[in-house]
Structure formats: C-alpha cells, structure tokens
Amino acid sequence: MNKKDAEKQLREIERGTEEIIPLESLKKDILEGKKLKVKFGVDPTAPELHLGHTVVMEKLRTFQKYGHEIILIIGDFTAMIGDPSGRTIQRPVLSEKDIKANVKSFTNQISKILSRENLKIVHNSAWLKKLGTEGVIKLASLYTVAQMLERNDFSERYSSGNAISIMEFIYPLLQGYDSYEVESDLEIGGTDQKFNLLVGREIQKNMGQSQQSILTMPLLEGTDGVRKMSKSYGNHIGINENPQDIFGKIMSVSDEMMLKYYQLLTLENIETVKQMHPMEAKKALAHFIVEKYHGSEAASKAREGFSRVFSEGKIPDEMKQYRLKSREKIVDIMSETGLAPSKKAAKRLIEQGGVEFSGERITDTKHSLEPGADGVLKVGKRGFLKLL
Numbered sequence: 001m002n003k004k005d006a007e008k009q010l011r012e013i014e015r016g017t018e019e020i021i022p023l024e025s026l027k028k029d030i031l032e033g034k035k036l037k038v039k040f041g042v043d044p045t046a047p048e049l050h051l052g053h054t055v056v057m058e059k060l061r062t063f064q065k066y067g068h069e070i071i072l073i074i075g076d077f078t079a080m081i082g083d084p085s086g087r088t089i090q091r092p093v094l095s096e097k098d099i100k101a102n103v104k105s106f107t108n109q110i111s112k113i114l115s116r117e118n119l120k121i122v123h124n125s126a127w128l129k130k131l132g133t134e135g136v137i138k139l140a141s142l143y144t145v146a147q148m149l150e151r152n153d154f155s156e157r158y159s160s161g162n163a164i165s166i167m168e169f170i171y172p173l174l175q176g177y178d179s180y181e182v183e184s185d186l187e188i189g190g191t192d193q194k195f196n197l198l199v200g201r202e203i204q205k206n207m208g209q210s211q212q213s214i215l216t217m218p219l220l221e222g223t224d225g226v227r228k229m230s231k232s233y234g235n236h237i238g239i240n241e242n243p244q245d246i247f248g249k250i251m252s253v254s255d256e257m258m259l260k261y262y263q264l265l266t267l268e269n270i271e272t273v274k275q276m277h278p279m280e281a282k283k284a285l286a287h288f289i290v291e292k293y294h295g296s297e298a299a300s301k302a303r304e305g306f307s308r309v310f311s312e313g314k315i316p317d318e319m320k321q322y323r324l325k326s327r328e329k330i331v332d333i334m335s336e337t338g339l340a341p342s343k344k345a346a347k348r349l350i351e352q353g354g355v356e357f358s359g360e361r362i363t364d365t366k367h368s369l370e371p372g373a374d375g376v377l378k379v380g381k382r383g384f385l386k387l388l
Contacts, residue, residue: 001033009066016263017059018191018216021198026186026213036068039184039200039212041124041175043075044102049109050236051289052220052229055264056188057113059217063186070119071182072110074103077125078174109239112293127181128174139173142206143199148172151195172196176203184212191216220264223249225257234341239293244316246293247302248382250286251310258282265289309384315376319384324371330355330362333369333387339379354380357387 001009010030020026029036040060042053060070079099107121131139148169149155157164172195179187179200187197197214204211219228222235229236237249253261255278262273262285273281283303291299305316322337331346333339334355340346347365349355355362358375369387377385 001031003031006031006033012062012065012267013059013215015267016055016217018218019194020213020215022213026215029185029213034185036063036185037071037183038063038068039071039073039179039182039187040189041073041075041078041178041187042106043079044099044106045079047102047105048231048238048240049106050229050231050238051261051265052222052236054113054239055217055220056190057110058265059188059215061114064115064118067118070114071184072114072119072121073178073182074106074121074123075175075178076100076103076123077128078171112239122182124174124178124181128177131174131177136170136173139177139203140170142203143169143173145169172199173203176200179212180204180207180209183209185210186213186215188215188217190219192219218260218264220260221257223252225254234345237289242320243290243294243298243302244305244318245382246290247286247299247306248309250289251282251306252382253282255282258285261285310381316384319376319386321386321388322377323388324369324373327368327370329366329368330357330377331365333377333385334379337385339377339383339385349379 010027013026013030014020038060040056060072064070076099079102080096103123149158154164154168175196176199178184180203184200184204187200189197194214194216197212197216201211201214221227222229222233223237224233224235227233227235231238237246239246241249250258250261258278258281259270259273262268262281263270266285266288276284283306286306287299287303290302294302305318309316320337322333324333331340331343331350334346334349335341335343340349346355350362350365350367353361353363356378357369357373373387375387377383377387379385
C-alpha cells in the first residue's frame, strides 16, 4: 500500500474516535499494509439495535472497506453474567432462551450495517464453556481486587454500598480471554468499555501473545441530548422502528447534537454541514438514516410525512393502530404502545398539556377510554396513535 492510500485509511479510521492505544502501533500496521483481525464483542442483552449501537459498527465497516477481517464475538456465554460497565447496580442475568432469541434478532440486524465479506461471527461459549474451573482460577490470578476497583463504576458502587458480585469481576477477564482466543490485533468498543479492552491486552501479554491495540468510540447521546442512547431511558432511535418515527426523532435532536450524529453516523464533511441551514441539515441526516435502514422509498415518504404533519399541521396518513379491548387509562395506553417510556412519564406529559385525543386536550391523568373509541391520540408533536 502506498503512503497516500495508507494516510487516507488512517484519516477515516481516526474520524470520530475517542482514543487509540497505542496509536503509533496501529499507524505502523496500516502503513505496512497489514491486514488486521479486528475484534468486536457484543452481548445479546437486547433484541433490537439502536443508533447508539451502530456507532462502533460503522467504524467496523470502515475497516472492512480496507480489507481487514472483522471478528464479531457474540457473547452468548458472557451475557449470562452481564457486563457491569457503566452500571450503578448489578445487571439482571438473562436466561438461555432470552439470549438465543436476542442472538437471532441481532444477527439479522447487523446485516444492514456490516458486509458478509471479511466478517467472521463466533460465539464465545465455544471456548468459555471449555475453560473450566481451573481456567477461570488461572484468569482470576492475573488481576487483583485493587485493580478491579480502579474502574469508576466498581469504585462508585463499592463506596456507595451497592452490591458487586465476584461474578462481575470475572466478566472483564473473560472478555479479555476472548481476545486471546481469536488472536485479536485490534479491539473496538465504546468509551465505557476501555477497562475491559485494556484487560484484553494484559491477558494476551500474560499468555505470550502480541498485545492488541484498542480503539474507543464516544457514546452517542439519545434524543434528550443528555444521557447515552438507551431503550431504558426512552431516548433511543431503533433502526427497525417505523421510518416516520425515526425521521421525527432525528428532527427532534438539538442542532449541536445533530453535528455529533453526523460525525459518528456518516462520512459527511462536518464543515460543509455547518454551512447548511440547521433544519435542512437535520432533514438530510434523517433522510440518510431512514434510507440506510429502510430504503429510499421509505425515506422519501417519511420526509413528506414530516412536512405534512409539522409544516401543514395535518395528521399523518399512516400511523400505529391500537384496539381497545376494555376500558383503559390513557397513561396505560401510552406506556404500552411506546408513546411514553413509562406511566410516570405519560402522566407528566398529560400534566404538561402535551396529550390530545381527537383534537381535545387531556388534562386528567386518570382519563380513560372505552372500547370502540374512534379517534387519534396525539402525544407531543410527533406521537400519533389511531385508536379503534
């Protein structure tokens, strides 16, 4: 590879990254034309991907483009422990049935982002189940409790009296062992994964293997612009969501956050984007995201639908439907259908005057509807539900 091409590749790799350790080692590999084994591990703890998940995957796609091999590790074994990264409380343990269902859903969705070329998908149960008690004890001997408590999430939980199980201490060691098993040259993860990624380097070193480089990507904030994108926070944008909902949610983010979305989810020149009118730039971003996951026709319809609802004040032509089977409170309907992330949030929206049924504002948080109620429930500016 000539120097010009290598430098172009490095610029794309470094775009939007938080940190590369050690940077000089990765630069050397790229300049020498080495084809890397790029590891990314994911625990199938949720059945649906959102844009926050895709930040790292878009970076993996960049490596694929330049001929590097992506080793995608499905953590079907470690998911039964639960990654403690960024957690203030112990994560609930998933059943094998839930894990299998999530794995199937996850692998179907990643095909929208990653090419099958230069992609190897493996499950860490293949080697971790064989590790046995002796192997786990050997791994545990490589780290001290003091080293584990250097992690912010562990130290904060310890000082506040929240429980930390020994099983959670084992998690980063098993993730690090994954790196050894697949002989990873580079591991990619979010900034909340830095500790785990560094453990992988140490495990490889202690087991006589060349140490992987690590690359961390920023966490993408959700539609609230404050907390990282998460379904549990109700601020996520799922890639399998209705195209109209995706378009509307992206249009709701702040102008400042929009630039971060451009930086992490596209290859657009940020300076060029800054020269655009914020509304037009946001529409272009929303169109790009919908087109990527649902096709050009769906993107065009979503854009037209947004203009019809927001510019002309009309009800959308297409919306979710909900059939009332019994007398139900509006807060329950909103929570069940996703118009609000929780009943508490639904009550707050009603109290703030953001909920209407067939053009009439709802002010009573205990307001109920009877079966056969025919009308549109509107929540905020972009939430619509046809009740039958």
